[in-house]
Amino acid sequence: MRVVHTSDWHLGLESWSQTRSINRLPETQKALNTLVEYVKKENIDLVLIAGDVLHNRVSPRIEALDTLARILQQLSNEAPTILLLGNHDWRGLKMLRELNLNNLFVVNKAEILEIGDFKVFAMPHLDTQRALDFGADPVSEAEKVVKEILANFSKEATSSKKNILLSHVMVEGSIESERERNLQLHIKKSFFSSNFDYVALGHIHNQSLVTTQPVTWYCGSPICLDFGEEHDKKGALVVDFSSEEPKVTQIELPRKALMTLTLENYRESTLDAVAKKIATCDGYVRIVGKTRPSNEIRKYLMNNFENIVKVEFEHETESVDTKATLFQSDVLKLYSDYINHNYTENAESMLRIFKRFLEEVEFSETPET
């Protein structure tokens, strides 16, 4: 009995649109085609997709939906396939549920599925809008809800089956990639009952073992979505349940490298050395200049090397980072101060509405990760 565990495809991602726009769909398609071949060849019994198959929660790209439908069709043609919705996933995917597809199960709310020898306990990403409705302390309220769902799941585990928890969550202590968001619930490892034989997680893009009691993995995204992920482990996982303890192995998928190169000065020999390194890279390169910013050098590099997608200078980068931090937390703080001062009576509900808008904006644009 072998299960494939994959997640975080982010179909429809357009990277580095402000410097050199790259449509990442072909790269992800190639990785997923390899995954489909693997599932075909290896006679897999179950495919688990732990969320974030799409990148744009609002108005997903039509080509992304086409690819998603094709891959889901191919996978479910080989093995029962469960698609769990993540925070990036467009809510319209519920439509697939209504089609009552033979071997494809779309999960948009906590539920238990019995498929062959498996009992799958599926908990999708808790909708943030719902979490915000929880009241005074949404994060701790949301934590309570998650804890209760998982406790109820645990009670339903049965020794005659392999019990798998499938979820799209951030686990406390996970090392997030550079740009993953902060304003979310970090759930405790202790919530995962040892009644589960395996816990299949999505959300973190770095393939990583979370805990061994029960055996809990993030399978990782198939490709490197941004430079914060260039050293991540990527691919998918196969979980073998033939012995007492599940045996977890990496499935290698093709992907392009992301590579950050530093530029110490503008001497010709340094530029030559960088050019040589770039030539060895089949993927995308970010140049970080450790010297004074120069738009001429930026232009020279972008024009002469097609796989350079970004040229940053440390001095500039700092100011950009400050802006990013400001957006992520301080905007909320500033707005909160403002309405608390001016509209005391409705402050709480206005703040709630503003948070929703802020999230809508974050999800509807195509950020770089």
Added chain:
Amino acid sequence: MRVVHTSDWHLGLESWSQTRSINRLPETQKALNTLVEYVKKENIDLVLIAGDVLHNRVSPRIEALDTLARILQQLSNEAPTILLLGNHDWRGLKMLRELNLNNLFVVNKAEILEIGDFKVFAMPHLDTQRALDFGADPVSEAEKVVKEILANFSKEATSSKKNILLSHVMVEGSIESERERNLQLHIKKSFFSSNFDYVALGHIHNQSLVTTQPVTWYCGSPICLDFGEEHDKKGALVVDFSSEEPKVTQIELPRKALMTLTLENYRESTLDAVAKKIATCDGYVRIVGKTRPSNEIRKYLMNNFENIVKVEFEHETESVDTKATLFQSDVLKLYSDYINHNYTENAESMLRIFKRFLEEVEFSETPET
């Protein structure tokens, strides 16, 4: 051998949002549930859906997609079902094609399907963007393309099967409802070859016989979408191929009435008479005042009668109509004059881009029809 012919569901339509906003989904769902029951009970051999199942070509509502998927699942569970895309249909529906569904065929480009004893020649709405690319005289160029497709179809007709042409087009001479658009190709009846046993059309919301040589019908929309359609025939059609000539019969579907009442003056007795008529209407009422505009009367009527969705005064209506006409043609004319004067060199390509935007805008908003 019996075929059901339906079209123009416009799922997701929100009517009269500027006066009293009504979500039309429940009404359409009820009609379509009845259609599903009919197909179940009557042992139908084929279901043809001639386009415009959705109302919003851009960002369709999630509940509309859910309903669409459910109805398609239920229909295709009973009989092979062909969904042809119309001008309102969101292009993401191509996704359903990729799922390789058993009994559901989604058509987004001209193609021929052989299903049981039927040969179906399917020509979806010619994408207007493509038509605009045809060059100097897009409408006559588009007409040429349509003529050629239909001529090629006709050659492939085979006497051993029932040959059905399925299309979403405006036929010359069709009486359009009040608000249906004007800027489109009107194709000639003579394009329909007598090699076809039946021609199943969508686009016009009024159920109507177009020609008897070959037998050609618009099946009509299931519900009245706006007041311009209050006297239309609505429902679906069943086509019986057991005799030499196809026999076409109406399928009645439940729907709400739309009713325009005129108000000659503001005397109490007149208002009482109108109130009595409103009480007999299970649907939605538009009041047209034949007297001086009065916001007080408008408020009185809207506040006291829940099924009044619009109060218009003839004098006001005129000015609104002028604006509508201006938008539909004069905006283009004005812009054309402007760019011809200021940007002679790129005028043509700019005008083409502007036309696309204009269409995008028309399709992305939720107009009243």
